[in-house]
Amino acid sequence: MDAVAVGANQPRQFYRGGAAIARFRGTADAAGPEDWVASTTSRFGDADAGLSRLPDGRLLRDAIAADPVPWLGPGHVAAFGDDTALLVKLLDAGQRLPVHHHPSDAFAAAHLDCRHGKTEAWVVIGTEGPDPVVYLGFREDVPPGVVERWVSEQDSAAMLAALNRFPVSPGDTVFVPAGTPHAIGAGVFIVELQQPTDFSITLEWRGFLPDADAGHLGLGYAAALRGLDRSARDVAPLVRATRGSVRTSVALFDAVADPYFRADRLHVSGHVDLDPSFAVLIVLEGTGSLGPVALRRGSTVVVPHGADAPVLTGDLVAVRCRPPVRS
Structure with a gap:
């Protein structure tokens, strides 16, 4: 088997962006803010969107399922079957993304009938604008009733003010455990690694999603917010600056x-x-x-x-x- 180049794969998203992806790939078409690279994961609620195709036209998912050991290795197949257990994206935030969080493995198994939650991480590869920042974790413990009120009233200012906010630059990496509230600021271009699901619980839906029902994975916010980590988060262990390292x-x-x-x-x-x-x-x-x-x-x-x-x-x-x- 040989390595295989895969082309752009940009399922429709609700937020603006894509110019940085187009420049990065050397194309003229800013087709969207996310490029799902070598993806065997489909969008939540759409079984076809998000899947990558090989140059011969086959879905990568189907090619792997037909012959998983050469693709994934015997040890991986023993642990995960024909599941790659990985989704990689290029993500270009043309606007600030909403405050949201993702389910843990345990929450996904209990409520979404899925082995994987959605822990993720970001590798910053570009920034634009005067203030490229990200938001990660609450600065102080937040009572559940307060979060429920913020979501009910769509109090974006309070949500953002409660989060740790810090600047990022190319070479920085950020690890985002499942359950941690977060948002990516405008002008931040990343390689995103994540567990292979499209599970997002969007606390701040107004101005981003068509209505509240689009933000809770069909669970209702009362249930969906049980997976939110409301505790104070020290972000220092989750952020690394790697730009200066040029080892092989x-x-x-x-x-x-x-x-x-x-x-x-x-x-x-x-x-x-x-x-x-x-x-x-x-x-x-x-x-x-x-x-x-x-x-x-x-x-x-x-x-x-x-x-x-x-x-x-x-x-x-x-x-x-x-x-x-x-x-």
Whole structure:
């Protein structure tokens, strides 16, 4: 098997953005604010939207299901079956995203009949505008009745004021545990790694979604808010500045992310041998190749576990995203 270049895959979203993705990929069409890279995950409520296709026209999901061991490796298949256990996106926030949170594995299993919740992480690869910021976790403990009132009254100012707010720049990474309230500010362009679901509970729906019913996954807010972490969050352990590190392989997250996904930034000058693993590769800078696949800035590639002697060659910088460490 060989690595395979995959094209843009931009299902419709409710918020503005996409110009940074178009520039990154070198296209003229700002088709939308999210590009689901090598995705085997569909949008919530739409079984077809969000799925990636291979150059031969097959859905990547179907190709993996037909022959999972060469794609994913025997150990991964033993733990997860033909589930990649990973979703990778390019996300360009053309406006501030609403305050929202995602279910944990336990909440998803109990209420959504799904093995995976949606812990996620962000690798900042670009920023624009005077104030590129993100919001993560409450600064102080918040009683449940207060959150319910904010959601009922759609008090956006109170929600944002209650969150930790901090600036970000390229090279920063942010780990976002399930249940943690968060929002991404306008002008922040990221590679997002996450568990392979489209589960979002949107606390701040007015001005973003058509109505309140679109924000709670059909559960009703009374139930959906039970998965929200209302405790004070120290964000320092969740944020890393990695821009200054230029080792051949730079781990982008601490071990706390390993049960959900892994990522490293590869700095290639000459060649780098890749260990066998299913992976999604996103080229940030430079040119080179991976087997028969020519690489340049904006290239996105899916790498099977059984890829024949995967060697990155050239002068380039890339983010390699991989599934969780098997438990």
